[in-house]
Amino acid sequence: MNTTEILFFFLSALAIFSAIMVLISKNPIHSVLWLVAVFFAISGHYILLNAQFLAIVNMIVYAGAIMVLFLFVVMLMNLNAETEPQKNLWMKLAGVISGGCLLMVLVSLVRQATDLNAKKAMTTTGDIGLIKNLGKLLFSEYVVPFEITSVLFLSAMIGAIVIGKKE
Amino acid sequence: MPIQYYIYLSLVLFSIGIIGVLTRRNAIIVFMCIELMLNSVNLLLVAFSKMHLAFATANDKLATTVGTDGQLFVFFIMVVAAAEVSVGLAIIVMLYRNTHSVDINFLNRLKN
Numbered sequence: 001m002n003t004t005e006i007l008f009f010f011l012s013a014l015a016i017f018s019a020i021m022v023l024i025s026k027n028p029i030h031s032v033l034w035l036v037a038v039f040f041a042i043s044g045h046y047i048l049l050n051a052q053f054l055a056i057v058n059m060i061v062y063a064g065a066i067m068v069l070f071l072f073v074v075m076l077m078n079l080n081a082e083t084e085p086q087k088n089l090w091m092k093l094a095g096v097i098s099g100g101c102l103l104m105v106l107v108s109l110v111r112q113a114t115d116l117n118a119k120k121a122m123t124t125t126g127d128i129g130l131i132k133n134l135g136k137l138l139f140s141e142y143v144v145p146f147e148i149t150s151v152l153f154l155s156a157m158i159g160a161i162v163i164g165k166k167e
Numbered sequence: 168m169p170i171q172y173y174i175y176l177s178l179v180l181f182s183i184g185i186i187g188v189l190t191r192r193n194a195i196i197v198f199m200c201i202e203l204m205l206n207s208v209n210l211l212l213v214a215f216s217k218m219h220l221a222f223a224t225a226n227d228k229l230a231t232t233v234g235t236d237g238q239l240f241v242f243f244i245m246v247v248a249a250a251e252v253s254v255g256l257a258i259i260v261m262l263y264r265n266t267h268s269v270d271i272n273f274l275n276r277l278k279n
Contacts, residue, residue, distance in 0.1 A: 095189030156250035
């Protein structure tokens with residue numbers, strides 16, 4: 001086992017464990033913090049795949065901005081383990097079973113796909129994830145979607161203000 | 168690294184997100200599980216872009232920018248997710264202001 005494999009399995013175990021802890025922690029603040037751990041593990045995977053720009057953006061935008069927004073809302077509402085609404089046990093069991101069925105079907109699908117055998121993802125080499133290549137493509141071929149993004153952000157901003165303001 | 172490992176990891180994370188949406192009743196946690204599902208798809212897109220690059224460079228040494236599109240799609244997914252979070256959290260804050268709870272069962276009042 002070389003270093004890349006050890007890092008891959010460590011980051012995968014960290015991501016899955018933190019994702020499970022997001023579900024089972026009673027306190028919403030702990031859930032938010034575990035989700036930050038998931039995002040850091042996924043950023044580690046991006047670095048392992050040599051997608052350095054996405055790793056940094058994932059850390060800044062997701063683990064930084066979005067999760068702080070979640071934390072801010074949770075603390076604003078003063079949510080804690082006592083006020084946490086609970087579903088009954090049968091509903092939880094039904095949810096876990098249906099999610100497990102979906103996982104089982106998808107995994108069996110991937111196992112049967114002979115196309116995927118011997119295909120490898122390039123780790124630690126290949127520089128398409130560097131900002132030079134991404135920027136060239138973003139401002140030449142994808143410049144129209146990039147501009148439309150600004151309209152999306154403007155409408156999201158106006159929408160959030162209109163919804164959030166008091167009557 | 169075989170591509171199947173990345174697919175299995177993404178599937179597990181996506182299923183955990185689905186289970187969270189189905190089993191939790193706190194609207195904020197449901198929203199966070201949707202973010203988790205978006206992130207698992209992002210990871211899969213990056214892995215596939217690097218798989219595509221490995222396949223292309225094996226046949227043609229000059230094809231060094233194949234698969235950049237996949238990583239740009241991840242960039243656009245992050246943009247849409249940021250916009251979605253701002254609007255969604257505004258809706259949750261409004262729900263809390265009206266009902267003093269973030270229980271998603273209160274949303275069945277939308278029926279009438």
